[in-house]
Amino acid sequence: VDPQVWHACAGPAAKLPAVRSAVWYFPQGHAEQASSLPDFPAGSGWRPPFFLCRAAAIGFHADPETDEVFARILLDPRPTPPLSLSPEPPLSSVEGPDDGGAMAFAKVLTPSDANNGGGFSVPRFCADSIFPPLDMTADPPVQNVTIRDVHGKVWTFRHIYRGTPRRHLLTTGWSKFVNAKKLIAGDSVVFIKNRHGLLYAGIRRASRPCAGGPQDYFRHAPQAAP
Amino acid sequence: VDPQVWHACAGPAAKLPAVRSAVWYFPQGHAEQASSLPDFPAGSGWRPPFFLCRAAAIGFHADPETDEVFARILLDPRPTPPLSLSPEPPLSSVEGPDDGGAMAFAKVLTPSDANNGGGFSVPRFCADSIFPPLDMTADPPVQNVTIRDVHGKVWTFRHIYRGTPRRHLLTTGWSKFVNAKKLIAGDSVVFIKNRHGLLYAGIRRASRPCAGGPQDYFRHAPQAAP
């Protein structure tokens, strides 16, 4: 997956270590989230709860089923220095030095976007800054836009500017996309225009509450009045 | 899976050894068809190309995805006797000693059964000998029949006797069954009434030609004139 598209899908909260930077690896934390763990050489009984490593390489991937993006970080163990309490150097996040006119826009799907009538309300800023411009002399202004998902699969949508008052909509093609990606209200769609003007669409699933997770403790707690 | 239902689905060509009978096991033949092989104890280099075994137990199964039936035979190795050229004793096939009024009927799906309008033409013999009798005084005679698949899941079909000339049809419920089982023209459906009068439906997939299989050698061979 193209790193620029990957970052747009993952969102601004997802920070990755720079390649060749130093990171701490906590096997316990890894085990709590992952289903598989690397093989540790057997033998010595006690192992320290964390290792100093170097991020040797980062791979950008997307689940072929759900389109969810994830990164695979190859770790290179380093000798652990004597422990000091000095603060860790901050991890610099990877940012492309030059966007070259690339743009991304994310929208949380409303019930109308996800369920009803098969249409998608395009926020004006998204239509203006990402989609190709419409011929506003036509009535109504309409075009087909060609968008790739993270796997490179091409989807085409009918983009129309209509209604009173006027608004941008995606109509034909949208419901097929929603069904294929199993999107529901609350999920997000990310539209990306890369530096060559190519359009991409990524998705960001709403965090489905997970039974037993910490949020369960607060589900029934009183809320502050608005 | 009930052995009687299993045999009706597998068809008369599928013969199984009787439990506790002697069988020859050919690992090479097994390897050519199966993706996994039993673990042989490592060590000795040469092994004979076949073993004498005893069929210790037979399990009747059905693929939860495709409904295709298969048998799992537990083999018990026996000491191989000195090879003689006397013919093997014929393997007796397992047949229930008493059908107790059980019946089975298989039909190859026509294009109309599989594709069009969601209906299934029930051959008269099948309707007469397997389905519950219709009230022929009604106009048209109609009933709902309740049928289980090999996993025990219940399906209901509308069974009607109508048209000119009159014929038996399954209408409502049939297309859902076709879609769920991914049936296409050429596949077979087996209707089974067991000794208690319960109805079952099994499926037998048409043999899809398999690339590289022996039939490829004959695909383009000249055919005899009819």
Added chain:
DNA sequence: TTGTCGGCCGATCGCCGACAA
């Protein structure tokens, strides 16, 4: 007896402007 066809009716899909937040 039963496979296929065209007709037809009802359900659903999906595009639309109206309207209000």
Added chain:
DNA sequence: TTGTCGGCGATCGGCCGACAA
């Protein structure tokens, strides 16, 4: 600016008898 609603036209699924193999 944009979320939701009801209307409505097109499409599709599916039940039907006619007819022929």
